[in-house]
Amino acid sequence: MCDSYRIDETAERKGSPTKSAQIQRYGEITGEFVLDLLESRAILIIKCSVEIVLLLIEQTHNLTVHFKIAGDEISTLDSSHHVAWNAYLGYYFSIGMKLIDSVLTMLVNLVAILILSRGKCGLSKCITRYLVGMAVADLLVVITDPILRRILLSYFPYSFLSITPICSLIIFLIFASTMISVWLTVAFTFDRFVTIRCEKLKTKYCTERTAAVVIGTVSVLCSLESVPWCFIYEPEYLIDTVPWGCVHKQSYYTSPAWNGFVLLNRILTPCVPFFLILLLNTLTVRRILMASRGRRRLWDNCSGENHNDPEIENRKKSMLLLFTISGSFMMLWVTQVVFYIYQRITKQYPSSTNGPLYITRSTAGMLQLLSSCTNTCSYAVTQTKFREELKKVMKYPLNLIVKLVKS
Numbered sequence: 001m002c003d004s005y006r007i008d009e010t011a012e013r014k015g016s017p018t019k020s021a022q023i024q025r026y027g028e029i030t031g032e033f034v035l036d037l038l039e040s041r042a043i044l045i046i047k048c049s050v051e052i053v054l055l056l057i058e059q060t061h062n063l064t065v066h067f068k069i070a071g072d073e074i075s076t077l078d079s080s081h082h083v084a085w086n087a088y089l090g091y092y093f094s095i096g097m098k099l100i101d102s103v104l105t106m107l108v109n110l111v112a113i114l115i116l117s118r119g120k121c122g123l124s125k126c127i128t129r130y131l132v133g134m135a136v137a138d139l140l141v142v143i144t145d146p147i148l149r150r151i152l153l154s155y156f157p158y159s160f161l162s163i164t165p166i167c168s169l170i171i172f173l174i175f176a177s178t179m180i181s182v183w184l185t186v187a188f189t190f191d192r193f194v195t196i197r198c199e200k201l202k203t204k205y206c207t208e209r210t211a212a213v214v215i216g217t218v219s220v221l222c223s224l225e226s227v228p229w230c231f232i233y234e235p236e237y238l239i240d241t242v243p244w245g246c247v248h249k250q251s252y253y254t255s256p257a258w259n260g261f262v263l264l265n266r267i268l269t270p271c272v273p274f275f276l277i278l279l280l281n282t283l284t285v286r287r288i289l290m291a292s293r294g295r296r297r298l299w300d301n302c303s304g305e306n307h308n309d310p311e312i313e314n315r316k317k318s319m320l321l322l323f324t325i326s327g328s329f330m331m332l333w334v335t336q337v338v339f340y341i342y343q344r345i346t347k348q349y350p351s352s353t354n355g356p357l358y359i360t361r362s363t364a365g366m367l368q369l370l371s372s373c374t375n376t377c378s379y380a381v382t383q384t385k386f387r388e389e390l391k392k393v394m395k396y397p398l399n400l401i402v403k404l405v406k407s
Contacts, residue, residue, distance in 0.1 A: 095155050102146040105373040109139040112379065115389045122385040127321075129211035130188040131379070134325075137181035138372040144173040146369060157245075164235045164243035171233065171246065176226040179269045181372065183218045185329050186273045186280075192322045193280045197287045225268065228261055266340055270333045270368075277326050288319060317382075324378040332371035335364040 112135045115121065116128055123131070148170050152161050161167065191214075194205050204210075232252050236245025252258045339360055343349060350358035379386045 095151065098146060098151050102142060102151065105142045105146070106139060108373050109135050109142065111390070111393060112375065113139070115386060115393060116379075118389065120385065120389055121379075121383055123321075123383070124206075125208040126191065126206050126211045127188075129208055129215065130184065130191060131375075133211075133215040134181060134184045134188065134375060137177055137184055138375065140173065140177035141181055141369070141372045144170060144177055149174060162244055162246075164233065164246055167246040168230045168233050172226055172230045175229050175265070175269075176223045178368075179222040179226060180219050182269050182273045182329075182333075183222060184215065185326065186276050187214050187218055189277050189280045189322065189326050192319070193284050196284050196319075225265070232258065270337055271340070274330060274333055274337050277330060281323065281326055284319070284322070320382045321378070324382050325375055328374045328378060329371055332367045332374070335360070336368050339364050 113132060116123075116132045116135065119125070119128055121128070148161065152159060153167065153170070161170065191206055191211070195202055198205075232248060233246040234249045235243030236247045238244070348357060350361055352358065
């Protein structure tokens with residue numbers, strides 16, 4: 001595999017290539033190598049990435065030290081310099097890995113938005129609208145949850161982000177963007193369901209205008225549903241009359257209204273979307289199988305030979321994208337759904353950071369965030385024209401350097 005990406009040594013002996021030619025050749029090699037990974041090994045990359053992240057979480061959890069600042073005293077878990085040094089390394093290693101992972105995820109979603117917005121991937125305008133909407137929502141999830149909350153608020157607790165109104169706003173944006181991302185996946189699945197099963201409704205519903213209205217409506221409704229999260233928190237302490245920190249109000253634990261709101265929020269995200277996507281995909285698959293059998297019998301009766309049906313091939317390509325997106329969503333959210341149902345039934349909650357419930361909850365949260373960056377891999381694996389556009393994007397900076405060198 002690696003030999004195909006090496007520069008021909010014989011060509012180098014015959015004549016030394018120019019610097020611009022070398023840069024252009026390296027750009028082609030890099031693009032081919034990236035595309036090969038995306039085409040043949042994307043699933044393996046996702047699997048390995050999950051395993052690596054799980055391993056890093058386990059290792060950094062063992063190395064991370066908890067600090068308690070009281071005046072000028074800093075008490076650590078152990079007075080040994082060796083343990084303290086390892087704790088510092090684990091602390092900053094955890095920050096670095098989370099930051100690198102978040103930045104890469106942001107870049108992946110930005111590239112997806114750029115490519116899909118150009119409209120050259122061979123997809124209908126309706127589908128493109130939904131895919132761009134989901135990519136933007138996923139980008140907001142990555143910015144608000146991993147970067148603002150899990151990195152900046154956790155590791156830099158004395159920044160301006162810890163002021164109570166700003167902290168409450170970040171929590172609101174996290175819940176709103178997550179709900180928008182989830183329900184846009186449901187909307188996209190329903191759009192494909194209408195395309196397959198409802199021929200009369202298809203011409204009116206599956207349009208670019210309808211997609212834009214659905215995306216706007218989902219965004220507004222999800223944002224309105226998430227507004228109460230802004231009022232759940234109160235300041236942890238005051239410094240010069242400035243409220244700092246975000247802690248739950250006492251009424252959050254005792255008020256039936258707050259309990260009802262939290263229950264409604266969990267039902268709307270992700271329980272109802274999860275089962276809706278499962279139902280819609282089941283009905284869609286059933287319809288496709290019935291139509292495929294009927295068309296296959298018709299072709300056999302008419303020609304008596306085994307021919308490829310172009311209509312069936314087009315349906316297969318369209319459904320491959322749908323099942324890849326919705327399937328990855330369901331696999332990455334299933335842990336969260338099952339864990340929530342288990343908690344509601346057993347009334348058991350994490351009591352320590354070493355217990356199985358805490359580890360399961362952390363793993364479910366990690367898989368949920370991972371669902372915000374897998375759609376781009378899905379496009380690359382299933383869509384040939386998307387891979388071509390991705391190749392152009394990868395080569396563009398190198399081609400720009402070549403032009404600057406030549407000039």
